[in-house]
Amino acid sequence: MREQLREKMAGEIALSDEPGKTIRKWREQFKVSQQDLARQLDVSPSVISDYEAGRRKSPGIVTVKRIVDALISLDEMAGGHVMKQYTLANVAEAVIAIKEFSEDVLMTNFLKTIEGENLTPQVQIDRHLHGYTVIDSIKAITSLDSFDYLKIYGWSSQRALIFTGVKFGRSPMIAIRAHPLKPAMVVYQRPEKVDELAVKLAEIENIPLIRTSLDIPVLIERLNKL
Amino acid sequence: MREQLREKMAGEIALSDEPGKTIRKWREQFKVSQQDLARQLDVSPSVISDYEAGRRKSPGIVTVKRIVDALISLDEMAGGHVMKQYTLANVAEAVIAIKEFSEDVLMTNFLKTIEGENLTPQVQIDRHLHGYTVIDSIKAITSLDSFDYLKIYGWSSQRALIFTGVKFGRSPMIAIRAHPLKPAMVVYQRPEKVDELAVKLAEIENIPLIRTSLDIPVLIERLNKL
DNA sequence: TCTGGTAATCGTCAATCGACGATTCAAGTC
DNA sequence: GACTTGAATCGTCGATTGACGATTACCAGA
Known part of the structure; x- marks a missing residue:
């Protein structure tokens, strides 16, 4: 199911008219602060904020991938709680x-x-x-x-x-x-x-x-x- | 199901290590030539080729979106044949x-x-x-x-x-x-x-x-x- | 009131994207 | 052999991204 979720997140972000908002939505779903996410990605927190604020209208897919994976990794490290929701819940x-x-x-x-x-x-x-x-x-x-x-x-x-x-x-x-x-x-x-x-x-x-x-x-x- | 397919395509492309190959895969699924796709997108055919060849390592999501939508639109204009495959068959x-x-x-x-x-x-x-x-x-x-x-x-x-x-x-x-x-x-x-x-x-x-x-x-x- | 955690804003700059057009190949097919 | 059609390659260039760091702002507690 991990792959499923990854794909869904990436797809949703990629198709969104406001990718920033969608990224934020997911980050909030995962209950992660911008800072934590930034730390996981090894970038400055402002980077995350910029994305979410929509400063980049068309982030590259590599960026999207990194963000998605970072969120999932963080969740897994914390016990995979969020992912479980999207397994049974979704089906x-x-x-x-x-x-x-x-x-x-x-x-x-x-x-x-x-x-x-x-x-x-x-x-x-x-x-x-x-x-x-x-x-x-x-x-x-x-x-x-x-x-x-x-x-x-x-x-x-x-x-x-x-x-x-x-x-x-x-x-x-x-x-x-x-x-x-x-x-x-x-x-x-x-x-x-x-x-x-x-x-x-x-x-x-x-x-x-x-x-x-x-x-x-x-x-x-x-x-x-x- | 249209939305589902869109999301899946975008997600797959976004997560792929070689987005170009994934784009190609989908274009071929839809049995569309680079030229036709380029025409639909109103860009030069070389653009498509460049993407598929991997010249852009991290295309922006707007590009991905445009390509996905173009493929689906082309399919719909031709009767939505490909999309139907991904409905029942998959489930x-x-x-x-x-x-x-x-x-x-x-x-x-x-x-x-x-x-x-x-x-x-x-x-x-x-x-x-x-x-x-x-x-x-x-x-x-x-x-x-x-x-x-x-x-x-x-x-x-x-x-x-x-x-x-x-x-x-x-x-x-x-x-x-x-x-x-x-x-x-x-x-x-x-x-x-x-x-x-x-x-x-x-x-x-x-x-x-x-x-x-x-x-x-x-x-x-x-x-x-x- | 000060502090720490969270988030927003913005100037900046190298790196990369997005797109074009010219050119070259490879297969058919007329 | 000339002629389409589909695809690859590449130089080029303006526009945008990706990332940083400095600064500001907003709470919630100690």
Whole structure:
């Protein structure tokens, strides 16, 4: 993952309109002072300040590389704390919780547990669930990646997909509709509103669409008991 | 994904010891001539050649950005063919097949279907499976990413993990051992050899370790019937 | 109030970049 | 053999970077 992070940092800085600000952002992420960074790089602290202030509009890639590596090295010397964040955190960015049940769970029980309200009364809820995935839909959408992960790993015929941060509930259903592998159940956690279209799509797909008003920590806790 | 690719390209170029070669690599990926690229950038072709030849040891990030954007723009104008490669291909790189069963499958049936030989006779195989994932272990290892995806999405207590391209079978078991979430069964498809350590680890974890001699297409076909 | 840690600003200068254009090669292909 | 097309090499030159050090400014504590 080290390489990944290095590349991301370098890429971000290189593409930034204000590389200085991006450098600063990362330096702050790593909780390193300009001085410490300067020491690690064996340059004067003013150099760092100049970069961050944007005095150089297009620093050379060697400079960028040196800065990135210095930050990562400093972090490693201090235990690699920051890097760890960007390992799991990034990959799992959009996934808040995930679990496979050791024994199948009835949808009706699942509903009771999360205090869910069925928005699609026509759809049968007599099936079983093998597991669930709780997804931060904002993050899933902004980092398209995550959506792709989900497409491949997280969506399966026998699990509940729980979306948090839902506005109208259209995008998740559209994504589901576009994909061959369907979840057995879709849950919106405290949606602002649930669009008609979302309900209609769920009915077409024959997937029960559930709304719950539990907040995330409570929801997670309840789910853990299953 | 566009942003992702941009960042990756910029990052790679920025971190490269020979940025010129990396620029060339990408230009060739995009199947663009130096001249076309130069035209897109509105500079003389010799400029590109100079960069690729390494005449500038540390090009400024603005230059890098311009080159990256030019390549992507050219690709987009031509239909975005190259970019598409870097979308799904990359994410799914290591996953050859994946499926959740609609109904549980007994391990013994699973074994019969794939003509599997149990290398761990002590371990019980009376459990059920919810699904399986077929993984190209070479790709999974070289692109560390994929291994991380798996950690989070693909590994679950009730599924079979099928590894292809196995040399000694140590790495997959070690990775499994290191991770809290365990598969219910591990299958090696035509391993060159199966190391003692791998078997021992499987026993410790109480995960049946299976060997199959089916080749990949046949294996997939059989699995599809489940 | 003084001090130490952190950061900003700026003048300066050698080194390097960014770009051009002229020239030379290497392969096709007409 | 003449003619494109793609690429390499290099001298040149103005513009910018990379780095320093001096100076200033802003806190938070002792």
